[in-house]
Amino acid sequence: MDTQNKIAVSFRGVTKTFGSVYANRDVTMEIHKGEILSLLGENGSGKTTLMNMLSGIYCPDAGEIYLDGKQVTIRSPQDAHALGIGMIHQHFKLVDVFTAAENVLLGVKGREILNVAEATEKINTICRTYGFEIDPSMKVYDMTVSQKQTLEIVKALYRGANILILDEPTAVLTPQETDKLFSVLREMRKDGKTVIIITHKLHEVLAVSDRVAILRKGEYVDTVETATANEQILTELMVGQKVELNIERPAPENPVLRLQVEHLTVKGHEGETVLEDVSFDAYGGEILGIAGISGCGQKELLESIAGLQHVEAGSKVLYDAPDGTKEDLIGKDPKKIKELGVALSFVPEDRLGMGLVGGMGMVGNMQLRNYTMRKSILAEIKHSKELAEQIREELGVVTPSLNTPVRRLSGGNVQKVLVGREIASAPAVLMTAYAVRGLDIGASYTIYHLLNKQKAKGVAVIFVGEDLDVLVALCDRIMVLCDGKVNGIVDGRTATKEEIGYLMTNLKTEGGESNG
Amino acid sequence: MAEQTVKTKKAPLFHIVGRGRGQLPAYLAWGIRVGAFLLALLLNAAFVYLVVQVDPLTFYQTMLKGAFGEGYLWATVKGAAKLLCIAVALAPAFKMRFWNIGAEGQVLVGGIAAAIIMFYCTNLPPVVIILLMAVCSIIAGGLWGLLPAVFKAKMDANETLFTLMMNYIAMNLVNYFYYLWRGPKTALGKINQTTHRGWLSSLWEERDANGFLVQQEESLFTNSDFWFVAIIIVITVLMFFYLKYTKQGYEIAVVGESRNTARYAGISVNKVMLRTMIISGAVCGLCGFLVVSSQSNTISTSMAGGYGFTAIIVAWLSKFNTFTMAGVSVLIVALEKGAAQMANQYGSIGFSPAAADVMIGIMLLLIVGSEFFIHYKVAFRKKTKEVAAV
Structure with missing residues (x-):
């Protein structure tokens, strides 16, 4: 193969602005055929914008895109499909009440009468080829996040995608699911497909990709062979300066019991159990991590403590004030809790929709x-x-x-x-939910540092996190939630990511036992 | 093949681009607004020329005369004040993202309440009657605003439909009282025509032993219109202060932005909603009182004159700033009066009231439409790229 034939996509001087902000500036880079390319960069570095231009969502302000050596103008996602480009967005574009097969057929041009049987057959073929596990007749609302993602990939392949773009595909997956995804991606590479994954997680980049392209502040920095790279090198390319990658974890100094959660049970709008009999203690002077796949009760747990959630009878949240008095926070709204002098601070997941105006x-x-x-x-x-x-x-x-x-x-x-x-x-209890989500490395470390400072002051910090690397590096103890139940509390100093990942997805039969 | 057809496509001629985080500098934003206004003037001139062949200069002279000319100015000022009053009443509700489109009805029930006192409590001293009218109007308007809020709070009923429907109830209440009080006469006419009981002017009028009005020296303070406008200006200032500096004003802003944030901060969303709708309705009710006591001295379904709806546009255009509302109100009423003057003067040669409405429509469309270009820009295909794409 000569070099011309090796190149699947090439960007030449692609620029995109939003107002006065350059999302992408003069990006010139190439993507090879049949490779897994990681597009690495901090939040706001223009990774997604660049790929959105390839998948027809945005139109470049300047510059050209070449596909197989020919210049193309991609005006819409339909154009992208026709060119064999498929993108799996961070937020899935699926119809909840449709089955997998119906979702795949949605928007595909063809005869007026849908041939679901034929589509099902084709979907099964795709699944066999690449090792997907999906039931074409399953409704989307019954699917796990990982299954929805698989469906999105199948959808793209069904439409004949040769170039597959995945935007932050592992953000919502457990370590085990991530491994599964990666093996599928490798299968696709074997089949000659080009895979681009947008990510900011370094260890994943190193695990799966052939080459890494780095963007910084909308500009293209460099592409490196993964084999020759390591985390330190990539971070420096990404941030543009040397960064210390170690999170401090000072030993807790005389921890004091600050918060006792007992038998906390929360039911959702349709009577389904969101949290079941959750009990744990939080101590002043330590960081208690809370792990779990997204949506298994973390939000409700913190909101119950903050007085924003209706809880079932029998639930108790006891606040042990520094002066020795105890106060049950259940049944009190945030105003009442504040009036009682309970020093409770809460950094909710939805920053602009709940924490801020x-x-x-x-x-x-x-x-x-x-x-x-x-x-x-x-x-x-x-x-x-x-x-x-x-x-x-x-x-x-x-x-x-x-x-x-x-x-x-x-x-x-x-x-x-x-x-x-x-x-x-000046809180006595500080609860944070996904405190560093979407933050760049510098800002993330500022937040870790602030939390450690609070811990040193004797504050009971509750840290709901999604990045297991961070959880095991920062927290003194980690409580793992699975299906709204406590599935174990582990020591942050000795626990491994795999152990936590296992606890996140495999509920112990006899329920959670506290060993912290 | 599909691929082939795609490749021959050109880039789109233009596409819409958000202005993103960087806001347009104020002078450019105002430039766009003024530009839209001038364009609207131009379009209107063309429209008028096409319809009645009046040249633009004469046309705008007529407009200006109708709006601000000798003998017309006060009508414009009074109209603008009424519109402003209702827009100011809507400000807290809209800021809370509660779509109160029932201002028309809230003004009407305020007016009815005032008229009922006027009609039935004629034996009280003038000051007491006026005060009682004001209080009852405020209560009536407040209740009319409260009702949809209660249903919204308790059952999440859609407030837009609810407040809209309440308008029609209010209108027919007006009709009911109108026909009740009219009796066998052909029209209701002014209430208390001879005694002036409940008229704002009764506060300063003097009567001789026989009950005849004593001729008074004319001054601003013995002018109902002056007090009408002055009171509304005071309300405007108070509302600005209320929304900007008080705890309740802050709560309204938070609830409007995000109910979850309000809950998080310990603000009771329902309480704020009920309270704010009472205030919104009460100011509308007060407007009804002002109209009845100082302007019409009677009731009719046209008391609010449709301004309950026009005020929605005013409130939006002003981004809920009560002082901007004053300017917008004057602009809209001046347009209305100017257009009416056009219809009056050129009606015989084919400029109908409908044509006047078209003019106002063109004006509002361009002014409202210009806001789009403040938040978005249109990026055209670049010349060089076009060549490359072909």
Whole structure:
């Protein structure tokens, strides 16, 4: 093969702007046929935007895209399909009430009468070829996240994709599911397909890809052979400077019992059990990690403690105040909890939809915790202004002004505002949900550092996380949730990722036993 | 093959691009707005020329005369004040993302409440009547606003439909009282025509021993229209202050942005919703009182004059800033009066009231449409690329 035939896609000077922001600037790079290419970069480095231009969602402002050496204009996802490009987005585009086969057929041009039997046969062939496990007659709402992702891949292959783009495919998977996905991807490579995975997880990049292309702030940096790379090299290329990759974990200093959760049971809207008989203790001076596949009760657990969730009778959340008194938080709303003097801070998963007011500036968001401080009818503002200024300085929040709506700030800055505010209230218990999701490496380490500082102050930190590498590096103890039940509490210093991954997906028959 | 057809496609002629995080500088944003306004003037001039062959200069002179000319100015000011009052009433509800489109009805029930006092409590001293009217109007409007909020809070009933339907109930309540009080007469006419009981002017009017009005020196303070406008300006300022600086105003803003955030911060969403709708309805009710006591002195279904709906546009265009609302209200009413003057002057040569409405429509479409270009831009295909693609 000469080099011309080896290249599947080539970008030449591709530029895309949103307003005055360059999402991609003059990107020139090549993707080989039959390789697994990792597109690596921090959040906001333009990985997804670049791939969205290949899959017809965006149109480049400048530059050209060549496919098999010929220039193409991809105006829509339909064009991309016709060119054999399929993209699996981070958020799946599936119809819940349809079966797998129906979802695959959706939008495929053909005869007016659907031939589901024929499609099913074709789907089964695809599954056999690459080692997928999927039941074409299964409804999407009955599927696990991993099955939905598989379906998305099958959908793309059904439409004849030769180039497959996966956007952060492992974000929602357990380590075991990730391994399975990777083996499927290798099968596809064997078959001559080109696979591009967008990711910011280094160990996965090293595990699966042939080459790694790195973007930084919308610009193309370099492509390296995976065989010659390691985590340190890739991080430096990605961030542009040397980064210390170790998370500190000081030993807890005289831990004090701060929060006792007993028999917490929560039911969902349709009466299904979301949390079942969850019991655990949290100690001041330690970081308690909470692991679990997404949506198995983490959100409800934290919201129950914060007084935002309706819980079943018999549930208890006892707060052990530093002065020795005990207070049951169940049945109290956030206002009542605050009035009782319970120093509880909460960094929820949905930052702009729950923790902050997106349309308000830093000052307005500081007011959220302070606005009732004055006795008169007027809302407190002076203290909030000072606090906003202080957080901007101490945490290095980048914002044009203290009144710029926080919605317009980058993810890392949004999180700094939220965490900063929650820490400022001198909490005794600090709960965080996915505190570093979407944050770049620098910002992530700022957050870890802040949490460690709180731990040193004697705060009971509850850290709901999704990255197992971080959980085992940061937390003193890790509680693993599985199907809304406690499936074990392990020591963060001795536990392995595999052990936690196993606990996340395989419920012990006799229920969780605390050994922390 | 499909692949072949795709390759021959050109890039789209233009596509819409969001302006993203970077906001347009204020001068450019206003440039776009002013540009849209000028374009609307141009289009309207063309439209008028096509319909009645009036040249643009004469046309705009007529418009200006109808809006701000001698003898017309006060009508515009009063109309704008009424529109402003209703828009100000809508501000807290809309800021809370509660789509109160029942302002028309809330004004009407306020008016009815005032008229009932006026009609039945004629023996009370003038000051007491006026105060009682105001209080009852505020209560009536507040209740009319509260009802949809209660259903929204308890059963999540759609407030848009609910408030809309309440308008029709209010309109027919007006009809009921109108026919009840009219009796065998051909029209209701002004209530308390001779005694002026419940008229705002009764506060300063003097009567001689026989009950005849004493001629008074004319001044601003003995002018109902002045008080009508002045009170509305005071309400506007108070509402601005309420929304911007008070705890309740802050709560409204938080609830409007995100109910979850409000809950998270310990704000009772339902409480804020009920309270805010009482306020919104109450200000509408107060507007009804002002209209009845200082303007119409009677009731009719056209008391609110459709401004309950126009005010929605005003509130949106002003992004719920009560001071901007004042400007927008003047603009819209001036347009209306100007167009009415056109219809009046050129009606005989074919400029109908409908044509006047077309003019207003063109104007509003362009002004509202210009907001789109403040948030998005249109990127055209580049010349060089076009060549390459062919």
